[in-house]
Amino acid sequence: MNNDIEQVLYTQTQIDNRMDEIANQLTEKYQGQCPLIVSVMTGAVVFTVEMIKRLKFKLNLDYVDVSSYADGTQSAGKVKLVQDLSSNIDGRPVIIMEDIIDTGHTLKYLADLLKGRGAKSIEICALLDKPDRREVDVEADYVGFKVPNKFIVGYGLDYRGLYRNLPYIGILKRSVYEN
Ligand SMILES: O=P(O)(O)OC[C@H]1O[C@H](OP(=O)(O)OP(=O)(O)O)[C@H](O)[C@@H]1O
């Protein structure tokens, strides 16, 4: 599996240190509130689990599954809700946890959806940001790392369902998805 990685961008230790920093910022901001953490399946599952253990305030956890109709390494820009939240968010602060913002279509769709349901506030916390690929205007409030315009895997991010379990973030070799 490691042979399929062209370059490790961030090691487990670097990710841990950055998550500590973001968790401290979130803890300072949300102390005394009880936000709903919305994890975006499936890519954000590793990031969400590791992040919420660091948060020192009361919270609830829920998830949504949105599909961006992606085929392999290309996002088609059409987003569909596959599995909705089970929580009512009316009047609640919401923090969306996402693994990567690429074109931005997924988060734009989701943030608009949740705003329309009367969330008190919505913030976006993303492990990775790939700004060179942005097609719609969406920014995260908290970003772990900016990444180059390459196909990234590990720490929850996949290529056709694989590599989510890598404990680091890396660039997938082109030879894996180009024949
Ligand atoms: O900014 P965008 O171009 O919309 O891309 C970002 C989204 O694409 C990936 O999800 P994907 O639909 O591949 O599902 P997954 O989370 O199950 O991997 C990733 O996890 C983000 O949710």
Ligand code: HPA
């Ligand atoms: O670089 C990426 N890797 C994995 N999944 C993704 N979804 C959008 N961009 C990416």
